[in-house]
Amino acid sequence: MNEFTLIQRCFQGWDITHPNVLQSIGDDCLVWSGSQPLVVSADTAVAGRHFPEWASPEQVAQRAFLPAVSDLAAMTATPAFFTLALTLPPATSEDWLTRFALRLRALAETYGIMLAGGDTTAGATLTLTLSVHGTCPHPVLRSGARSGDQIWVTGQLGQSAAALPYILEKREADAPRSWSEAYWNPQPPVLFASQLQGCIHSAIDLSDGLIGDAAHLARASECDLAIHLDRLPLENDLKQREDEGLKLALAGGDDYQLLFTADPVAEREIVALAAQAQVSVTKIGEVQAGKGDIRWYDSGLERQLPWQSFTHF
Ligand SMILES: Nc1ncnc2c1ncn2[C@@H]1O[C@H](COP(=O)(O)OP(=O)(O)OP(=O)(O)O)[C@@H](O)[C@H]1O
Ligand SMILES: Cc1ncc(C[n+]2csc(CCOP(=O)(O)O)c2C)c(N)n1
Numbered sequence: 001m002n003e004f005t006l007i008q009r010c011f012q013g014w015d016i017t018h019p020n021v022l023q024s025i026g027d028d029c030l031v032w033s034g035s036q037p038l039v040v041s042a043d044t045a046v047a048g049r050h051f052p053e054w055a056s057p058e059q060v061a062q063r064a065f066l067p068a069v070s071d072l073a074a075m076t077a078t079p080a081f082f083t084l085a086l087t088l089p090p091a092t093s094e095d096w097l098t099r100f101a102l103r104l105r106a107l108a109e110t111y112g113i114m115l116a117g118g119d120t121t122a123g124a125t126l127t128l129t130l131s132v133h134g135t136c137p138h139p140v141l142r143s144g145a146r147s148g149d150q151i152w153v154t155g156q157l158g159q160s161a162a163a164l165p166y167i168l169e170k171r172e173a174d175a176p177r178s179w180s181e182a183y184w185n186p187q188p189p190v191l192f193a194s195q196l197q198g199c200i201h202s203a204i205d206l207s208d209g210l211i212g213d214a215a216h217l218a219r220a221s222e223c224d225l226a227i228h229l230d231r232l233p234l235e236n237d238l239k240q241r242e243d244e245g246l247k248l249a250l251a252g253g254d255d256y257q258l259l260f261t262a263d264p265v266a267e268r269e270i271v272a273l274a275a276q277a278q279v280s281v282t283k284i285g286e287v288q289a290g291k292g293d294i295r296w297y298d299s300g301l302e303r304q305l306p307w308q309s310f311t312h313f
């Protein structure tokens with residue numbers, strides 16, 4: 001399999017282009033020319049760490065692409081283009097790569113993001129690094145929360161983490177379908193997020209788990225967050241597991257939903273935009289003056305939590 005033929009066959013000539021990408025695949029660099037701020041995030045997915053080694057090429061594409069574009073949602077950016085750095089085990093077949101590229105292409109079309117460049121090498125472990133780029137007149141930062149803001153979260157939490165042991169033990173059939181769907185096919189609310197511009201003060205996407213990610217936002221904003229555990233969006237199967245379900249929702253990670261804060265006057269607009277985008281939104285707390293701490297409440301009573309978010313090391 002020749003590297004250049006392979007790139008041409010699998011990754012060139014996709015339908016989605018971007019008017020500001022003046023040169024894409026085929027030269028030493030891609031060329032971008034634009035007047036709006038560009039937001040950029042690099043995200044790596046590694047076999048055995050972000051997806052099981054036996055995952056299908058379609059599943060690998062989903063587990064690499066969807067968490068990557070989630071970072072664009074976190075800034076309320078509109079997707080523009082991405083690059084794809086591929087490290088492929090030497091035994092990778094052409095069929096595997098064709099299937100991977102087909103699914104990636106479909107995802108790129110769904111999210112309206114152009115594949116504009118990349119790198120392909122051989123290496124021991126299948127590794128994919130996507131660098132995603134989006135445009136945004138006023139990117140929303142983690143540091144923008146203000147005392148008095150309401151705290152919101154999109155979607156439901158914890159299902160992906162709940163699915164993980166079943167997936168690793170290859171007995172997905174024993175778990176609710178919504179759990180494995182959340183793991184294999186997370187749904188970062190990218191379009192909805194881009195519509196929230198001007199309407200919200202701060203945002204972060206939930207990749208490591210609410211405990212850790214909310215702490216990043218609180219610290220960056222130098223505000224305290226009061227979060228009500230009984231208001232978290234947990235589906236019934238997880239709610240019934242009580243603390244075990246709560247732990248998955250708070251510390252499991254892999255949710256790729258959005259945590260954001262907004263002035264209470266924005267509530268009606270947020271609810272209307274969410275309904276239009278068919279995204280569920282839940283108010284889970286309030287931002288308070290402080291130094292960046294989080295207080296957790298259960299039925300109005302403060303509660304200390306013993307759990308920690310996902311970390312690699
Ligand atoms: N190796 C690195 N060199 C420079 N900056 C880095 C490096 N790794 C992470 N960062 C920066 O540190 C910050 C936090 O990175 P992190 O990868 O945890 O982002 P995240 O959005 O919280 O998580 P995720 O990886 O799930 O997107 C980001 O601003 C990122 O750009
Ligand atoms: C096979 C397998 N799949 C998933 C997980 C869970 N997991 C991996 S990375 C991550 C957080 C975000 O990563 P990053 O910070 O790199 O973006 C989580 C929750 C696992 N341990 N094993």
Ligand SMILES: [Mg+2]
Nearest residue numbers: 071074205207
């Ligand atoms: Mg992020």
